[in-house]
Amino acid sequence: xxxxxxxxxxxxxxxxxxxxxxxxxxxxxxxxxxxxxxxxxxxxxxxxxxxxxxxxxxxxxxxxxxxxxxxxxxxxxxxxxxxxxxxxxxxxxxxxxxxxxxxxxxxxxxxxxxxxxxxxxxxxxxxxxxxxxxxxxxxxxxxxxxxxxxxxxxxxxxxxxxxxxxxxxxxxxxxxxxxxxxxxxxxxxxxxxxxxxxxxxxxxxxxxxxxxxxxxxxxxxxxxxxxxxxxxxxxxxxxxxxxxxxxxxxxxxxxxxxxxxxxxxxxxxxxxxxxxxxxxxxxxxxxxxxxxxxxxxxxxxxxxxxxxxxxxxxxxxxxxxxxxxxxxxxxxxxxxxxxxxxxxxxxxxxxxxxxxxxxxxxxxxxxxxxxxxxxxxxxxxxxxxxxxxxxxxxxxxxxxxxxxxxxxxxxxxxxxxxxxxxxxxxxxxxxxxxxxxxxxxxxxxxxxxxxxxxxxxxxxxxxxxxxxxxxxxxxxxxxxxxxxxxxxxxxxxxxxxxxxxxxxxxxxxxxxxxxxxxxxxxxxxxxxxxxxxxxxxxxxxxxxxxxxxxxxxxxxxxxxxxxxxxxxxxxxxxxxxxxxxxxxx
RNA sequence: GGUGGCGUAGUUCAGUUGGUUAGAAUGCCGGCCUGUCACGCCGGAGGUCGCGAGUUCGAGUCUCGUCGUCACCGCCA
Numbered sequence: 001x002x003x004x005x006x007x008x009x010x011x012x013x014x015x016x017x018x019x020x021x022x023x024x025x026x027x028x029x030x031x032x033x034x035x036x037x038x039x040x041x042x043x044x045x046x047x048x049x050x051x052x053x054x055x056x057x058x059x060x061x062x063x064x065x066x067x068x069x070x071x072x073x074x075x076x077x078x079x080x081x082x083x084x085x086x087x088x089x090x091x092x093x094x095x096x097x098x099x100x101x102x103x104x105x106x107x108x109x110x111x112x113x114x115x116x117x118x119x120x121x122x123x124x125x126x127x128x129x130x131x132x133x134x135x136x137x138x139x140x141x142x143x144x145x146x147x148x149x150x151x152x153x154x155x156x157x158x159x160x161x162x163x164x165x166x167x168x169x170x171x172x173x174x175x176x177x178x179x180x181x182x183x184x185x186x187x188x189x190x191x192x193x194x195x196x197x198x199x200x201x202x203x204x205x206x207x208x209x210x211x212x213x214x215x216x217x218x219x220x221x222x223x224x225x226x227x228x229x230x231x232x233x234x235x236x237x238x239x240x241x242x243x244x245x246x247x248x249x250x251x252x253x254x255x256x257x258x259x260x261x262x263x264x265x266x267x268x269x270x271x272x273x274x275x276x277x278x279x280x281x282x283x284x285x286x287x288x289x290x291x292x293x294x295x296x297x298x299x300x301x302x303x304x305x306x307x308x309x310x311x312x313x314x315x316x317x318x319x320x321x322x323x324x325x326x327x328x329x330x331x332x333x334x335x336x337x338x339x340x341x342x343x344x345x346x347x348x349x350x351x352x353x354x355x356x357x358x359x360x361x362x363x364x365x366x367x368x369x370x371x372x373x374x375x376x377x378x379x380x381x382x383x384x385x386x387x388x389x390x391x392x393x394x395x396x397x398x399x400x401x402x403x404x405x406x407x408x409x410x411x412x413x414x415x416x417x418x419x420x421x422x423x424x425x426x427x428x429x430x431x432x433x434x435x436x437x438x439x440x441x442x443x444x445x446x447x448x449x450x451x452x453x454x455x456x457x458x459x460x461x462x463x464x465x466x467x468x469x470x471x472x473x474x475x476x477x478x479x480x481x482x483x484x485x486x487x488x489x490x491x492x493x494x495x496x497x498x499x500x501x502x503x504x505x506x507x508x509x510x511x512x513x514x515x516x517x518x519x520x521x522x523x524x525x526x527x528x529x530x531x532x533x534x535x536x537x538x539x540x541x542x543x544x545x546x547x548x549x550x551x552x553x554x555x556x557x558x559x560x561x562x563x564x565x566x567x568x569x570x571x572x573x574x575x576x577x578x579x580x581x582x583x584x585x
Numbered sequence: 586g587g588u589g590g591c592g593u594a595g596u597u598c599a600g601u602u603g604g605u606u607a608g609a610a611u612g613c614c615g616g617c618c619u620g621u622c623a624c625g626c627c628g629g630a631g632g633u634c635g636c637g638a639g640u641u642c643g644a645g646u647c648u649c650g651u652c653g654u655c656a657c658c659g660c661c662a
Contacts, residue, residue, distance in 0.1 A: 031621060034620065051620095119654090341588065
C-alpha cells in the first residue's frame with residue numbers, strides 16, 4: 001500500500017494514528033538535530049518531522065532526497081508544538097518511522113510554488129511541472145467542475161451527448177481547415193472540424209431533438225491570448241424551437257453554472273441588437289460592466305468651421321465621469337493611444353466640463369461656450385466630467401471609440417474581474433461584404449436563417465438582411481454564438497446562390513445536407529460556447545492557456561513536444577506527399 | 586502578412602554617454618543550527634550577455650540581419 005491518507009486530509013482527530021503518505025518533496029528545512037519535510041500531493045501539504053529519536057536509517061535516506069523527489073513516508077500523526085494556521089494540516093505533523101524514495105528528481109528548472117520564478121516559456125516547456133503548482137491545477141479542476149455542471153444541466157434537460165467524427169470533409173467557407181492526408185485514398189484529404197455544425201444539424205434531421213457535445217474544434221488561423229488552434233466548444237442543437245427557446249434554455253445553463261460553481265445569482269441577460277451594440281459600444285461584444293456609451297454627435301458638431309467635424313461621415317463621443325481632472329499629459333497619452341495603427345484614429349478632441357463650471361476644450365477656436373454647453377447637454381455630462389470625441393469614417397470611428405471606451409474603463413478600474421455582466425447580442429446581419437473577393441460571406445455560417453421579414457431583401461439588398469443569429473457576451477468576451485438554421489432546401493439553395501455558390505458546387509460541398517433536408521428536416525436552432533473562454537472568465541484569467549492542460553504557443557507550436565515536426569521519407573511516400581519548400585532544422 | 590515589447594548566472598531581473606575583473610535576489614553545493622513552515626546564519630561554485638555580421642581603439646550597450654518568445658492588427662463563418 002502506497003498511502004493510507006492524502007497529504008491534505010490529516011487533522012488533529014488523526015493524532016496518534018499510524019499512517020502512510022506518498023507525495024513530492026516540496027522543501028526540506030534542516031535545523032540540525034531536527035528536520036522538517038513538506039510533502040505535497042494534489043490534496044495539500046503535510047509536514048513530516050525527524051528529531052533525535054528518529055532512527056539513523058531514516059537520516060541515511062534523508063541525506064539523498066531533494067526537491068520534487070517522490071517519497072513514501074510512514075509514521076505517527078502527532079500534534080505540532082507550534083501550529084501553522086495557514087494550512088489545513090497545520091495542526092499536526094508526522095513523526096517519521098519509515099522513509100522510502102519512490103522516484104528521484106533532478107533539480108527542477110523553476111520553483112514549484114504558488115508564485116513561481118519561472119517565465120512563461122520555461123513553464124510551457126516543462127508543463128508537467130507547472131501543472132504541479134496548485135494555482136494551475138485549480139484552473140483545470142475548475143474546468144472539470146464546469147464541464148460536469150454543464151453535463152448535469154443538459155442531461156436533466158433531456159439533451160443527448162453525441163460524439164461526431166473528427167476526420168471530416170474540408171469546406172471552403174469559414175476558417176482555414178487543418179487537413180489530414182488519407183493513405184488509403186491517395187491525393188485526398190480529410191479536414192478536422194472547425195465545429196460539428198453539419199453533423200449536429202443532421203442529428204436534428206435524425207430526430208435526436210436535443211443534442212450536445214463538449215468537443216474539440218480546429219481552426220488553422222493566427223493565434224491570440226484567447227485563441228488556440230485546437231479549442232473546446234460546448235456545442236448544442238435543438239429541434240422544434242425558436243430563437244427565444246434557445247436563448248432561454250442557455251441563459252438558464254449559464255445562470256446554473258454561475259450558481260453551482262461560483263454561487264453567484266446573475267440577473268436576467270439584457271438583449272441588444274447588433275446595430276445598437278455597434279452604435280452604443282462600438283463593438284459587437286460590448287463590456288456592459290460600465291456605461292460610458294457612445295453618443296452620436298455627427299450633426300451637432302457640424303457648421304462651426306472645424307473642417308474635421310464638417311467633413312466627417314461620423315463624429316461620436318464618450319463621456320469620462322470625473323475625467324475633468326485628466327492632465328494634459330494623460331490626454332496626450334490617450335491621443336497617442338488612439339492614433340496607433342491598431343486603433344487608427346487621426347486625432348482626438350476633448351471637452352472638459354470643470355467642477356467650477358468652466359469649460360475647456362481643444363476646439364475652443366471653433367466652439368464658444370454656448371456651443372460647448374449644448375454638446376455637454378447632449379452627452380449628458382456632469383460637472384467634473386470630460387468628453388472625448390473622435391471623427392471620421394463611421395465604422396472605423398465607432399470601432400475606435402469602442403476601443404477607447406474599453407481602455408478608459410480599464411484605466412478607471414471599471415472592468416472588475418469578479419463582476420459578471422452577460423448579455424445577448426441579437427439580430428446580426430446575415431451577410432458581410434468582402435471587398436477583396438467582391439462577394440458576400442455568411443457572417444455566422446451559410447445555414448443561418450434570415451429573419452422572415454427580411455427574406456425579400458435577399459434579392460434587392462442582401463447586406464441589409466438580418467439573421468436569426470445571436471451571441472452570448474460576458475464582460476466584453478464573446479463566449480458563444482448560434483442561430484436558427486435554415487431547414488427548407490429551397491431557402492438553403494437561395495442562400496448558397498447569394499453566397500456565390502453554383503448549384504453544382506453547393507451539391508458537391510453540402511449535397512449530403514441538402515439531401516438530408518429532402519427527408520423531413522425539423523425546424524431547429526443551436527448554439528456553441530467557447531468552453532476555454534468560459535472557464536478562463538470564471539478563473540479570472542485573460543489567456544485561455546492556463547485553463548488548458550497542454551496548450552500551444554503563439555505560433556501554434558507545442559514547445560514541450562516540439563510539434564509540429566517533420567515526418568520521415570517513408571511516411572511521406574506512404575501518403576503520396578512531396579515537400580516542395582525547404583524544411584527547417 | 587504587418588506593428589511593437591522582451592532575450593544577460595539554473596531562474597527572475599539590474600547593468601548609467603560605448604570604457605577596469607558583468608551585478609543582485611533566488612535556486613544549487615558545503616558548514617553550523619531542537620520548532621521550522623519563503624527557517625536563520627556563514628562560506629562557495631555558477632556567464633557563448635540568443636545567434637551572425639557590421640560600426641569603433643574598445644560593444645551586454647549602437648546598426649543590420651536572423652532565431653526564439655509575448656501582445657496586438659490583418660485573419661478567426
